[in-house]
Amino acid sequence: MKGQGGFTLIELLCALTILALVLAVCLRILSGGTHAAAASRDYGEALAVAQAHLLTLQAQPAVTEGNRSGQEGMIRWQERVGPASEVAGQAAAAKWTAWRLDSRAETADGRVVALTSLRIEPKP
Secondary structure, three states, rough: OOOOOOOOOOHHHHHHHHHHHHHHHHHHHHHHHHHHHHHHHHHHHHHHHHHHHHHHHHHHHOOOOEEEEEEEEEEEEEEEEOOHHHHHHHHHHHHHEEEEEEEEEOOOOOOOEEEEEEEEEEEO
16 A cells, blocks of 8 residues: 655644744734834824924913923923024014924823924013
8 A cells, every 4th residue: 555645744844834934924014013003103192292282382372481391191291481592683572572382292102293383472
């Protein structure tokens, strides 16, 4: 009687090894995509927090110089309001006050969103 058809033990081990390598590569690709999606979500949240704080600063009827900071969920934020030194012109400086409004948010993994705006107000 001739040998029965089938796979030898070595063929089976080679097939399982190749399958394990393919699965490991697929798992690595999927985990990289998941990490990138989470980082993108966190960055989007930080951008939304920074924009909200900057819009709040811009909407205030009067600007007050100073710094504030806090945390919303996993996002740390900072606000800084101070005189804007980059506004040029002596005549403009005599009639107007220029404020620099900075809003900064940082994700848990250290990515930073920084937004800056200028606000010009007539001098009292």
